[in-house]
Amino acid sequence: MASAESSPLMSFDHVKASVTEFARGFNHSYYQPLHLSILKGDWQSTKAFIDNDPTALTTKITILGRTALHVAAVSAQWHLIEKLLQHMPPNVLAELDFMGCTCLHYVAMGESINAAKALMAKNPSLTQVTDFKGFTPLIYSITSTRCKEMVWYLVLNTTDDRPGCPFSGPSASQLVALLTAAGFHDITMYLVQHYPNLATISDSNGSIILNVLSKLPSHFQSGHKFGFWKRFIYHCVPVEHEYLPPNHSNSGNTIWNALQNLVPSIKLLRDTKLKHVSAVRLVEFVSSQASTKNDNQFWQSFVSADIIFSATSSGIVEILRICFQFFPDLVWTHMPNEGYVAQIAIKNRQEKVFSLLCKMPIICKLLVLALDESQNTTSHLAARFASQVESISGASFQLQRELQWFKEVEKLDHPLHKEVKNQDGKTAWQVFKEEHKALLEEGKNWMKDTSNSCMLVATLIATIAFAAAITVPGGNNQDKGIPIFLSDNTFMVFAVSDALALFSSMASLLMFLAILNARFAEEDFVMELPKRLIIGMACMFFGVVSTMVAFGAALSMLLKERLKWAPIPIALLACVPIALFSKLQLPLFIQMIISTYGSRFSHIL
Structure with missing residues (x-):
């Protein structure tokens, strides 16, 4: 039997070999009725089999080395888990199947908090048990973004002890990346406040948290376009300032709690605002933690050019504003074949980012004057046809929007650049007319x-x-x-x-x-x-x-x-x-x- 305290990292070949060897002496036909009855959730048939053969309660009943408890968890038969636990010794709960998982690993991927609580009540150390890759049940819970309560429960009941060390060990980077991608920014904030080392985890692409967030514009207010009433409710609805699970949070806003129960769309807007606010505060916390390190080389790689490029092209002005605040030199970031931040913003029609740069007049003027590898001025870049024109009825108003953007950028460009020709021998206005010929006809x-x-x-x-x-x-x-x-x-x-x-x-x-x-x-x-x-x-x-x-x-x-x-x-x-x-x-x-x-x-x- 695989031990919970000494579960070694195993390759797929080792797992396959273990399954093959076990299958040679496994009596499949004997345990099949028990297996099927658990899959169906038939407690009467399950109990009858176990009463006839008590060893079936703790032995492996499938070729993948799963016990009855494993099978109940995989098939989401939560009521069977609670009934089986009444007859099982605590040490059996920590056994791993040939996939390297305990029962709690599988329960963590579901939505039954009661099943998780029942397992923890029987064996409180289950949250520390790792699979063959060194992952605790907490990481498994984040693979399903439907049950945030499960993630909160496991976060509160998982410590940074051995053998898993989920908050400081090798799996910490995976934990941070998954939490951020899932949009559980309030949970991430809770963890980085208790384990500050998680905020500065980075890889070859720079900060893991910032790298993931820079590819998720919908997790920020700048990535949402609400209607009038939704925008009004969004600004009015309160969000908690403390990062605590739902049952621990301040419930002082009883009026809004009642309203969101009556109108589900208000709850959706409140959750959206919580995600947006938490994402901004997470970026601020991560940047502040990185800025406290005196290693100049560290923070230069911590906020990589890829992060700035992704945030600029996606229009996530919140990330850029905070990064420029803590690391002012990042405004001069240059991407090969893409240019500086201003040029990337212009090419991708990110007017909010361009507006942010315009609040730094001298820097903006210097960036606007830069030419790219093809001798294109910023006016040339603004003259290109946008691949993603904002949805507006009528081709004439799409053309109007393109012209307005071109004229605004042209005002900031140097007057001499109006007649500057690029590598193809065309002025900015000639590029505009050529690129928008079809749209003009439409x-x-x-x-x-x-x-x-x-x-x-x-x-x-x-x-x-x-x-x-x-x-x-x-x-x-x-x-x-x-x-x-x-x-x-x-x-x-x-x-x-x-x-x-x-x-x-x-x-x-x-x-x-x-x-x-x-x-x-x-x-x-x-x-x-x-x-x-x-x-x-x-x-x-x-x-x-x-x-x-x-x-x-x-x-x-x-x-x-x-x-x-x-x-x-x-x-x-x-x-x-x-x-x-x-x-x-x-x-x-x-x-x-x-x-x-x-x-x-x-x-x-």
Whole structure:
């Protein structure tokens, strides 16, 4: 039997040899009924077999050298584990199967805290037992990110004692990497505060924690784009400042606890914010621990160029801000074939990173002036077509976004660089025009198709409004030609609404006609064409609303003598098409306004 205290590191060949040798004398047919009954969770059949042969409780019943307890854990039969434990001696719980695992190793990968507690109650030293690779059950628990409570339980019940030494031994780097990748940053913070050596664990790629985090933009606030309400709740929801397990944490925020139980999305936002806050504090703690070391060579390799490159290209501005704060010289990091931080940010459209650099004016100007290996200026890099354009409706607004980014970077570049040619003999503007030729054509077609569609709607509104003005509800007085309902207040509502519908629809037609007659040059997509489209759509939307008001007023005049309550359902029904039009077109309209008049790149300067 494999000993818990002396489980040697074994290769796959050794494991295979052990299985082969054991299989020669193993009576498979005898133990098969017990094996199958455990897999099915049939306690009655399991108990009957064990009562008939008590040795089956502690012997290996599978070719892989697993006991009944192992089999119950692998098959996630948690209730059987608790029942089997009542009849098992404590030392059997520490036995390893031929895969090198105890029962707790398998239980750690599941979600049953009760099974883990039952095993620990029987044998408290199980958390220190290692498999053939030197891994404790704690590392196995992190392979399943679904049960954070299991990880917390094992963290609190695992010490840094031999033989595992999970927090200082060879497996410590694996532990830190897995915890960080799983997003359990609050648990990682708890561990690095108790075992500071974990914060500065590094390999050939630099800091393990920073290296993993630099590839996970979704673990930071900068990597999330919330809607208005989610963003509001995100900023309001509190998170704990102490890194403790759920049952040990401060439960003072009873209101939010009640709200998140009623609204699951609030709990999701709270967990997301906890992950983001913990990730930032983890980076701060790791950087502060590294900066306390006086070895200059250490921290230069600790925050490697790969980490800075990954954080920059992914737009994780939090990592960069903290690293530049503790290690200012990292801002001069240069990656072969990629350039400096500013150039990497420009190529990957990471405006937040570029904005961070712009807060260091002198450094930013020096970085912007640098040329890459192909003699490209920063304007040349900004002129390239982005492989990942932010999702926005319409090719014309994608082109607008590209132009806005190019213009903002060009403002920071040296004026002489406008005429500088790269290795291919092209200026930055020539590169932009060539790279965006296809997008320009798509934008032109999109703008024309949209204008034609809107013109059809505007023409229909104008036609209806003009016809309604000639044939007013109720007709005219035969002697004077004055409308019969002229003295009615509802008629005045009809007349004004109808006039507004006609005027706004005509204005809309003129704006869309101006778009169709435009020259469609690249510069026109920045302001001129979007402005015309915004005005045209606003007038058309106003025309739709005015038309529905005029129709409702006309119908109310005709029916109110017979049905006094008629205006109420008419008004409600008139709101339906307006609401549908708003739901379908208003998001695009607001998006166009923000993109045109509230450029997100304006903060760079």
